Amino acid sequence: MRKSKGRPFLEILAASIHEDFRFPILEVFAFLYAISTFAFLGLGGGFTSTLTPQNEEAATYQLVNIQMGTPLFIFLILIFKNVVYGFGSEFEKGTIQTLLSYPLKRRMILTAKLLSALGISLTMFLGIQFFALYIMAPQTISANLSTVLISYLASLSYPLFLTAILLLVAMKVRKGGLALVSGIVLYFALSIASGILTALSLTTGNSLSLRVLSILNPSLALQFHYNPLSSLIGETIWNPSFNEVLMYIASGYCLVIAAFSIAYYYFSRRLNI
């Protein structure tokens, strides 16, 4: 029998996309992204009139930030569905054994699974977001592209970190449903802890906890960079410079890389199936 070079990576990726986004999941989520993004479009005039940015950069940041809110939550739901539940179910149903019978390194199998579960979601999220931004404020966006990119980088660091942690959770518990519940509990526990620490800073005027939280979630540093006033005490509690914000974003992504590296190491070298 004639044999040519196989393409296990592409085929495993295609099979994963087929499983993760079979009709109508992709369509439903694309619709939700679009609706939640473009809902802002209809209210655009109203928003711009209520915003009082001190400069154009801050206005761009606010535009991106407001527009990103709900879609980012939908992005998280998709992550929970595909990475946490989907990957956990691979172990539960045993399909991971079949994947590991193919001539492909474990890390490449994980990459294919993540490209499907995370890559498609991210592309869809960013694609619709940028498209909407250009429709809403083409000149502002073109003139402040770096602010737009920094805003997305800062906002996506925490969800990506969470993804890597939840990936590890899914590999550890090996059950789709249990991994999903663990992920949701972890997400809300972190959100509550973050909320308490932020409130503490805002009421006491001590910025230490904000600085610590910003390592995990650099969007907080960006938020205070553009809006340093505490609405609770009416004075500036933290005003990080742009370079500091970049440092927080860099440290946030260092955490993301570290968490994904641990997940890759665990899957490639330690995980017994």
Added chain:
Amino acid sequence: MPELIVAENLHKSYGKVVAVKGLNLKVDEGSIMGLIGPNGAGKTTTIKIILGLLRPDEGKVAVFGENPWDNPKIREKIGVIYEKAYFPSHHKVLDYLKRTCRIFGVPESRAREVLELVDLDAYEREIKGLSAGMLQKFAIAHALVHNPKLIIADEPASNLDPEARSSLLELILRLHKEEDVTFLISSHILPELSRVCDSVAIIDKGRVLASGRLVELFEKYSAKAIRITTDKPEAFAEELRKLSYVKRLSIDSKGVSLIAAEGTESNIYEDAPKIAKKISAVIMGIELGTASLEQLYYKVVREKG
């Protein structure tokens, strides 16, 4: 003959449960080796280590001379059939096999060939819609797609009806004869395994008690079976159980088969007529022959387990 699988001193525990304890195993190229043992003996753990799914706590394993964990390339030469088939459920049968063809770089036409080979014609059905038997056939077809040189099968005949089991055994023999495929088959169904295996490894409590070519094992363990054909097998068996040298006994409608302690086989010629007289049974014949694989298995477990 070169060895395709060499496992040396394998140890594997799950917490406090020891699954494999100093296991040694060699599978020669061109052989059909049966891995036999009771539930919990360590068969599946051994197979998983051989496939690179589990890392042993101690010891090493080489498949085609390579460590299976670090060298996924060797999987191009290995076909795997798991006891329970695990496939993404939303793919159609033929589509998934075509995808498997592309994974291994074989022509897509091979997908239909292997489905015909296992007599599965549900090409357009989703995998989740297959019955247990059909799913097992699909798993066998999936393992054959890339013409592997070694097939590792964990209970491949489970879920198959008698006809499909028989076809599977014929297929194994054909692949072995025509394409020189080496097999490592774990199974509980010893009579069927004995139809295809030329060598076995008897495994119990995580270690190999005996392994080698079947003829040599039968010879080494003097596994001789005595067959008594009688009109009252049940009553005969009851009396035979009272004899201290009778080690294992099985009954069917036409008589009794037994294994006697080594060197005591001839005693039966003296005792059987006495039993027949006692229970008023008629003995149609007493034969001394080679034991079945099942009898060999029990003899080895009793002696070395």
